[in-house]
Amino acid sequence: MNDTLMTAIIAAGSALLGGAIPSIINYFSISKQKNIELNSKLKEQQKDLYLKYLLVLQKGINEMTNENFLELQNINLEIALYGDDKTSKLANQYYTTLVNQSNNNIPMDPESHKEFQSKIFNAMRKHLKLDTYEEFYIIGYNPN
Incomplete structure (x- = not known):
């Protein structure tokens, strides 16, 4: 085979490989960034949902x-859908x-x-990467 042809093939292969590597790295980087954004969005949604659950529970205990019971049913379904596994199971058991x-x-x-x-x-706190409490419970208040 001609040296010039061989050099051209090697140069073309190198250029193709050199162009493909950054594209592949960029693809995986973008995919990872999208996953980070989705997880961040879900964590924020869960944080809001967990607070809403506790407020609905407080309202029902009062x-x-x-x-109030219908609100508890609805928030329990939301927790089952969007909450982390452990919180969802415990809320459903309760x-x-x-x-x-x-x-x-x-x-x-x-x-x-x-x-x-x-x-x-x-x-909830553990899933949100917060310290846990030794004991927590909601105290009812009904002045009537």
């Missing part, structure tokens, strides 16, 4: 009305226990409430 005991006219004892609330709260 006074459980049909409207909700299910509340419904089952209510349907059987058996009030949930205060210690069970405290335990569920503390576990849910700490799962």
Whole structure:
């Protein structure tokens, strides 16, 4: 084979490879950046959702009305959809226990409430990379 032809083939191959490497690196860099942005958006959404859940729970503990219970049902579904795995499971267990005991006219004892609330709260904080509390529970207030 002619030396000139061989040199041209090698030069063309080098140029092709040299152009492909930055494109491949750029592709993976953009993909990684998109994932970071999506995760950041989800974390922000979860932070807002977790606060909303705690506020709805507080509202229901202060006074459980049909409207407040419907809010609890809705926020529980949102937590199931957008919350992290552990928080979603704990919130669903708490909700299910509340419904089952209510349907059987058996009030949930205060210690069970405290335990569920503390576990849910700490799962939220852990997922948000915050320190956990030894104990957390929501105290009801109903001046009537």
